[in-house]
Amino acid sequence: MAAARVRGVLWQRAAARLRAGARAASDLPKELMPGPYPRTPEERAAAAKKYNMRVEDYEPYPDDGFGYGDYPKLPDRSLHERDPWYQWDQQDMRHNWGQPMHWDFDMYIRNRVDTSPTPVPWHTMRKHFLIFLTTMLIMFGVGEMYPSYRPVGPKQYPFNNLYLERGGDPNKEPPEVKHYEI
Amino acid sequence: MAARPEGGSAAEAYGSNRYVSLPAELDPATYDASPEKRRAEAERLAIRAQLKRQYQLQLNDPHRPAVIEDPALIRWAYARTQNVYPTFRPTPKTSFLGALYAIGPILFWIYVFKTDRDRREKLIQEGKYKRPLSLF
Numbered sequence: 050m051a052a053a054r055v056r057g058v059l060w061q062r063a064a065a066r067l068r069a070g071a072r073a074a075s076d077l078p079k080e081l082m083p084g085p086y087p088r089t090p091e092e093r094a095a096a097a098k099k100y101n102m103r104v105e106d107y108e109p110y111p112d113d114g115f116g117y118g119d120y121p122k123l124p125d126r127s128l129h130e131r132d133p134w135y136q137w138d139q140q141d142m143r144h145n146w147g148q149p150m151h152w153d154f155d156m157y158i159r160n161r162v163d164t165s166p167t168p169v170p171w172h173t174m175r176k177h178f179l180i181f182l183t184t185m186l187i188m189f190g191v192g193e194m195y196p197s198y199r200p201v202g203p204k205q206y207p208f209n210n211l212y213l214e215r216g217g218d219p220n221k222e223p224p225e226v227k228h229y230e231i
Numbered sequence: 232m233a234a235r236p237e238g239g240s241a242a243e244a245y246g247s248n249r250y251v252s253l254p255a256e257l258d259p260a261t262y263d264a265s266p267e268k269r270r271a272e273a274e275r276l277a278i279r280a281q282l283k284r285q286y287q288l289q290l291n292d293p294h295r296p297a298v299i300e301d302p303a304l305i306r307w308a309y310a311r312t313q314n315v316y317p318t319f320r321p322t323p324k325t326s327f328l329g330a331l332y333a334i335g336p337i338l339f340w341i342y343v344f345k346t347d348r349d350r351r352e353k354l355i356q357e358g359k360y361k362r363p364l365s366l367f
Contacts, residue, residue: 076305076309077302077305077306081302081306082305082306082309082314083306083309083310083314084314085317085318086318099306100303100306101278101282101303102278103271103274103275103278105271106271106275113322113324113325114318114319114320114321114322114324114325115319115325116314116315116316116318116319117310117318118310118314118315118317118318120306120310120314125249126252130252138283138286144303145279145282145283145286146282146283146285146286146299146301146303147282147285147286147301147302147303148279148282148303149303149306149307150303150304150306150307152307152310152311154307164249164250164251164252165251165252166245166247166251166252166253166254167251170244170245170246170251171246171247171248171250171251172246
């Protein structure tokens with residue numbers, strides 16, 4: 050079968066290696082799976098070949114014990130920057146079959162983080178935003194400390210302070226209410 | 232709009248960081264046509280063409296499998312899930328970060344809740360605590 054001879058689809062050998070704690074039979078053999086950090090140049094070359102990269106391009110994550118293993122450290126660029134007019138194998142993901150995926154691939158998809166170059170430099174945008182934010186916060190703070198409203202007084206009701214509406218006796222003389230002084 | 236540094240290039244004035252990348256027009260590598268770069272590009276193209284050919288062979292195969300497995304995707308998923316524990320190593324940095332993210336929030340919230348409750352208890356004992364409106 051031509052399909053079985055294609056590099057990576059070696060399901061017959063993978064099935065024969067099934068043992069307790071092993072991966073599924075549909076997975077790739079152990080040589081083609083990610084492994085520990087490469088120490089010797091031969092391991093590096095083998096890892097670069099495994100990930101379909103040039104040996105000069107292959108750069109693993111630093112061996113800090115963070116759990117990256119020999120996975121390549123690709124540039125932190127989102128999918129927005131990949132050519133939209135090139136015929137990718139997966140056009141929406143802008144990804145070719147077999148091309149090594151970034152560790153944070155799911156973060157850099159076109160719905161999410163975008164690292165494409167902006168028309169205005171980042172430091173200019175940050176400066177303008179911080180100036181606006183600090184100005185607004187300072188003004189709001191000053192407004193809280195020294196509030197300023199139009200002067201108000203108690204509400205003035207007509208008809209002797211609504212004497213009859215408040216249940217006053219209609220036969221009696223209502224008390225005079227003066228709201229102003231001329 | 233950005234001030235030019237003395238003797239600096241437009242790329243430096245732009246100031247690309249990990250949130251934005253340099254535009255191709257300002258990147259000196261775009262205008263580099265040295266033989267080394269062209270050989271590197273040719274090698275990358277050769278690898279890419281080989282992969283494209285393998286994919287097209289599988290795609291146009293009349294007996295093609297229902298799902299054409301992408302080994303890059305399998306490796307990516309394996310590296311992010313099952314390859315982390317075997318390659319993890321306790322170092323000062325990983326131990327510190329682990330304590331910070333796992334134990335730090337617990338201690339922080341213990342402190343916050345305890346001080347808040349102590350303050351409220353003290354106010355209740357002094358009789359100054361204003362009960363908030365409760366709907367239950």
